Amino acid sequence: MSVRTNPRPKADGWKKDARLPIFHRMMSMFGVLPPRADEVHKAAPGEKIPVFSELNQLVHLAPPVFLPFVARHLYYHYVSHDMGSPWVVWFLMFTYTMLFGMSSVLYMNRLVRRYGYLDGDVGRDTLPYNLIPKVIFEMVSASMLRPALVVLACYDPTEVPTLTIWLPVQLFLLTLTEDFYYYWGHRLCHEAESAWKIHRLHHTTKHPTTMLLAYADEIQEVFDIVGAPTLSWLTCPFGFDVTIVWMLVHLHLQLGGHSGLRLHVGSVLTGPFLRPFGWELVVEDHDLHHRHGWKDSYNYGKQSRFWDNLHGSAGDRIEGQGSNLDWNHYVSM
Template sequence: MSAASANRPRPHADTWLKNNSLPIIHRLIRFLEILPPASDEVPQHSMKDKVPVFSELNQALYLVPCALLPFAVRYVYYHYVDHTMPNPWIVWVLLFSYTLVFGARFVRFQNRLVKRYGYLDGGVGRDTIPYSQMTKVAMEAVGGLTLRPALTVMCAYDRNAPPSLSAWLPIQLFVFTLIEDFYYYWLHRACHEAQSAWHFHRLHHTTKHPTSLLLGYADEIQECFDIFIVPFMAWLTFPLSFDAMTAWIIIHISIQLHGHSGVRLHYGTILTGPYLRPLGLELVCEDHDLHHRHGWKDSYNYGKQSRVWDTLFGTGGERIECVPENLENRFI
């Protein structure tokens, strides 16, 4: 194995976990138990085995309380403590801390699903993080969980405005998500079709079978666009209130993580799935997993929240395991 290959994500790259002497970041990651299970530690399936369906209702039971907790805290504070909310810096620190805790908790949740249901394309080992890249991945993850709350505070926070959510919140989040996905689709597609842009995206594609934390294995410029610029453009197009934007950020983080998890479930998203599933345009985990198995100009499935734009512009790909005839009749 070349030195370059040894420093890239690959199956069983995380053997460093067994070392007793590790830097503080590596020890923290090990303590948090957020690294993915190895492929040979999870159930093995052929591509013809039935795939369980993770219902949107059960996803909502897990995600909606997490997404609405910041609003609930703000509501109680405003009505029972002080009508003037804390200054933006305090709100940003609190929101960052919350997304950090939520992110770690959600990765562990994904790992439990993997241990129960296995990986897509199970005959191929899942990529894990080598010792040399652990600090980068951790810093990218923390950076993403820093910029998202910063965007929310910068765009929509008003300390004098009372907490509020519209009864139309599900529709608002759906429309906002489709707009965000439109901007992301074209940026992502450009990274694959223009050589100059591929330079900023190719690192992320050195992992062909990613796991959740490898969401953050990317160049900083790509991360900045994905995490900050694209949602900012969507907000300029369709502004959300602070409380709605906060709820969207929390659910959006979960979608990004499960889209890279490789978990062998028909696993969609509550932001767009209920509206798009009747049209056959919902996005599931396998769609982005298939995207990663391809390289520069031979890829497809550029959307991250839906298959609307891939279908409209002819860049969608066929699923292999999560096709209708291969799905279990029961839901989890």
């Protein structure tokens, strides 16, 4: 096996080996490994980028995202007013978050095969053999820690499960707040040499794919998984059900942001509020960010371009210019 550990195009040739360790075999068998550039649709010259509207995204996202709330609501009203031990709730949400994350990865892979990659003439980075244990560990850690934080912060076993018509506004405020903390932490990593040392590993992938969301130094992972979300909730302390919905949608969007998917995909959490100002974030924005290194980068926000536009660090899109968008294309589920 190759000893080079950095992601690179066609680094996943190891998956053809019949004598793989169990975790490598599972990753290959479950189909969560990112498709290579030669396995996906290649856009023809002049082919416009389809627009994946937020409303269309919600058709796919709403059922799994709201399932925990529906289950809690039914349990409270038809079984018991005691919603159970925090440990039980944490374990259930940890399991559900893992399954939801895998489902999101599979969904992104299907879309990539159908619509292709941005910057399609360049090979997309895939996972070398030696990176699989690290990526799996960080996926499991994130699925354990984020539900644990939500349970510790706002779970009350006697509280009535509640969501209101203000949910879109609550999700928007929580997301914009998290993006504020992420923006400044991220920008600091690109503008201070000492901070760049904890971020440069993540930037060894210039054309990321979904599973490379979890490819980073441990300090950065702690900030992404624990730091920014905790600061956001302390700033906007919403209830358990709101925060669980936010956590799941946020995970889905983070995976999509690293997919390289050749679709104009806006964020369902912030896009409807920011599009009138041209400040919505799409997949290409973070994809372009990854193609740059230390001090020559831009697009530091992860859920919007609000802070980038406010502070002059937003960059122009290349393929996603308005004239190259196909607003009439319906993205099939």
